[in-house]
Amino acid sequence: QPITTDMATLTREVKKFATDKKLEIETLKVREEYRREFLGNVSHELKTPLFMVQGYLSTLLDGAMNDKTIRKKYLERAEKGVERLIYIVQDLDMISKLEIGELNLEITQFDIVKLIQNVFDLLEMKASKKDIILMFDMKYSIPIMVIGDQEKIQQVVMNLIVNSIKYGEKKGTTEVSIEDLTEEKLIVRVTDNGEGIVKKNISRLFERFYRVDKSGARTEGGSGLGLAIVKHIIEAHDEKIYVDSTYGVGSEFSFTLQKVKNKKKQL
Ligand code: ADP
Numbered sequence: 001q002p003i004t005t006d007m008a009t010l011t012r013e014v015k016k017f018a019t020d021k022k023l024e025i026e027t028l029k030v031r032e033e034y035r036r037e038f039l040g041n042v043s044h045e046l047k048t049p050l051f052m053v054q055g056y057l058s059t060l061l062d063g064a065m066n067d068k069t070i071r072k073k074y075l076e077r078a079e080k081g082v083e084r085l086i087y088i089v090q091d092l093d094m095i096s097k098l099e100i101g102e103l104n105l106e107i108t109q110f111d112i113v114k115l116i117q118n119v120f121d122l123l124e125m126k127a128s129k130k131d132i133i134l135m136f137d138m139k140y141s142i143p144i145m146v147i148g149d150q151e152k153i154q155q156v157v158m159n160l161i162v163n164s165i166k167y168g169e170k171k172g173t174t175e176v177s178i179e180d181l182t183e184e185k186l187i188v189r190v191t192d193n194g195e196g197i198v199k200k201n202i203s204r205l206f207e208r209f210y211r212v213d214k215s216g217a218r219t220e221g222g223s224g225l226g227l228a229i230v231k232h233i234i235e236a237h238d239e240k241i242y243v244d245s246t247y248g249v250g251s252e253f254s255f256t257l258q259k260v261k262n263k264k265k266q267l
Helices: 007-061 068-099 112-129 150-166 226-236
Strands: 107-111 133-136 145-149 173-180 185-192 241-246 250-259
Touching (some): 007 068, 068 226, 107 112, 112 185, 145 150, 150 250, 226 241, 226 250
Antiparallel strands (some): 185 250, 241 250
8 A cells, every 4th residue: 555645744743753752761761760769779678687687697606506595585686687578578569569550459348446456456565565555545336337448458557556656655655546527538547646757758758668867767677668558558549648747746647538328317
């Protein structure tokens, strides 16, 4: 078939082709930059616990093994390092799946009160080690049904409470509350009276690998991925996440959830 396109159309098409290619290259460049940065961050995060484990094991092999108390202490520390590595790898797996949209939500109806109580049970030991009291108002003794992916919402609540313990004051409190927002939505708040966050850093909290300098973050361990995971999960539900924090006073992280509409008329 002969090509009879006129000069103007041809020029237009060539231009369009060039623009498309340029855009494609730009996208690839951004992706490549993202990948490089991601890998850089990952190896940085893995290095600290890996060197720590290696350090304790080498010292043990160099002779420390012969002392019974030191042996136990170092093995426990090495185990802690491995535990931390496992958490980091689990978080990495989660964030990469969330970022490439591979993680599908399994939406069901569930009781948010029970979910919060579950998380409290799981974290009670961790909190008591820092003398932190976990509080959840007893008025929530009846179920409050919401719609969402139960496992992922549990991860959200877990990450927020873990942070409130990590960055919380020794002998402080973490309080969880539920409040009606509208007919359809409720809001879950996790409030602590811990170190708080300097205003200028608040906007960056949800970036992956971001940690506030000079906060307890470096000593507390973690991957810097907790809040990035929280944000992804909440946004995948089309819900909102908020943070309100005052340095030296405490922080409040809150998120919305869809309520199950009660079909029966309220008396
Ligand atoms: P990390 O693994 O470092 O805890 P996150 O993504 O969960 O990573 O949190 C990012 C940073 O936000 C933390 O390193 C810490 O500096 C700050 N942060 C998070 N939660 C709190 C909180 N409840 N109080 C004070 N700072 C917090």
